[in-house]
Amino acid sequence: MKIKNSSFVTSAVKEEQYPEELLPEIAFAGRSNVGKSSLINMLINRKGLAKTSSTPGKTQLVNFYDIDGLFRMVDLPGYGYAKVSKSKKSEWGTIIDTYLSSRKNLIEVLLLVDCRHKPTEDDREMYQWIKAYGYNGIVVATKADKLSQNQLAKQLPIIRTELKMTMDDMLVPVSSEKRSGKYEVWDLFNQLFMVNGYDIAFERQTDGDEEILEAGEAPLEASLLENNPEKKPAVMANAPKKKDRKRNRPEEKDKLKKKKQQEAKKKKSKKK
Ligand SMILES: Nc1nc2c(ncn2[C@@H]2O[C@H](COP(=O)(O)OP(=O)(O)O)[C@@H](O)[C@H]2O)c(=O)[nH]1
Ligand SMILES: [Mg+2]
Numbered sequence: 348m349k350i351k352n353s354s355f356v357t358s359a360v361k362e363e364q365y366p367e368e369l370l371p372e373i374a375f376a377g378r379s380n381v382g383k384s385s386l387i388n389m390l391i392n393r394k395g396l397a398k399t400s401s402t403p404g405k406t407q408l409v410n411f412y413d414i415d416g417l418f419r420m421v422d423l424p425g426y427g428y429a430k431v432s433k434s435k436k437s438e439w440g441t442i443i444d445t446y447l448s449s450r451k452n453l454i455e456v457l458l459l460v461d462c463r464h465k466p467t468e469d470d471r472e473m474y475q476w477i478k479a480y481g482y483n484g485i486v487v488a489t490k491a492d493k494l495s496q497n498q499l500a501k502q503l504p505i506i507r508t509e510l511k512m513t514m515d516d517m518l519v520p521v522s523s524e525k526r527s528g529k530y531e532v533w534d535l536f537n538q539l540f541m542v543n544g545y546d547i548a549f550e551r552q553t554d555g556d557e558e559i560l561e562a563g564e565a566p567l568e569a570s571l572l573e574n575n576p577e578k579k580p581a582v583m584a585n586a587p588k589k590k591d592r593k594r595n596r597p598e599e600k601d602k603l604k605k606k607k608q609q610e611a612k613k614k615k616s617k618k619k
Contacts, residue, residue: 349550353391356411356419362445366411368452371545372419373536376443376473377459379425382489385523386459387412387420390532397422407439409446417547418540421446421453427469447480454543454590455482458510462488462502462520466509474510481591485517485535486510492522517587535587542589 359365375383384397391414410422423446424439447456456477460466466474477484488506491499503518512518519535521528530551540547 353414356413358408358410370418372421372453374421374456376423378427381459389523455539457485457487459487483587488520491520492525
């Protein structure tokens, strides 16, 4: 099945503004400017459906995109933009928390990090958050075109270490600029639909001007992963698990909150 129609559904801040929970959703989280909107556009072969921006930190909205009436991609508000005020930051936290905690049809959250940089504290927190809500926590390393293969091979383990990922956790390098990593992400989506019990399977979304690959043939961007120290493309190495909403118990959330508060206290006392 190829994508024929993708469209913007709505932007939301509050739960009442979300579209009905009729379709499975896959959400994209990450710092502003990390490449969330660009990745969405690449995946659906559309240039400007998700608005990309060179002035980050502006939109604090959850954007829903409908893909062929079968599922939705959800662009979450970006975090970590220095010029954003404290009140904006807590607003951001509330918007994300509301979405993650309430959305029954959310099957996975991808965390995007820039492959060139060490993940930030915000990234680490976001990753913990995603895990605490019972998702696989799939990490997408963006802007892979900005690094050589050797540099990328060095960066990927750093991202793993900083985010405290295990070898079971998935890490996928992509470049929206070079249009690489697209098939890996789509294959992953298909696996996610399958393990979550949805009868949805998309064909590899070719751009039209590139060769159409036979089933089982290595995708063009496999070369990008050649130097991946994990040898296998990360996506294929481990099958994603069905989301485990049981882990999303209030106690879990409370524990996480307490831990955060304790950490903040420690930091404060250190400063003194
Ligand atoms: N070189 C390169 N630039 C990218 C890539 N993805 C996004 N960008 C650029 O990074 C900036 C922010 O991208 P955007 O998708 O708007 O990020 P968002 O804020 O996370 O949605 C834009 O100027 C994009 O053109 C990529 O894969 N490679
Ligand atoms: Mg964006």
